[in-house]
Amino acid sequence: MTDPTEQAAALAERTLAGTRERLSALDGLPTADHVGVFDSLHQELSTVLGALDQDADGPRRPPVS
Numbered sequence: 658m659t660d661p662t663e664q665a666a667a668l669a670e671r672t673l674a675g676t677r678e679r680l681s682a683l684d685g686l687p688t689a690d691h692v693g694v695f696d697s698l699h700q701e702l703s704t705v706l707g708a709l710d711q712d713a714d715g716p717r718r719p720p721v722s
Contacts, residue, residue, distance in 0.1 A: 664712075665709050665712060668708070668709065669709065676698055676701075679694055679697075679698060680694075680698070
């Protein structure tokens with residue numbers, strides 16, 4: 658079984674590599690298309706950070722209203 662810390666580090670590294678690739682590709686796109694790439698990256702990074710945070714803290718409980 659793989660250590661959760663190692664899994665998180667591997668996920669972060671893969672995400673970072675993919676993000677760098679997609680940002681590098683912006684040079685070949687019209688400026689108007691950059692917004693879609695930024696939005697997509699923001700959503701992906703937020704999801705990954707949320708998953709990493711959840712793994713670090715254990716299961717999330719719904720907020721108390």
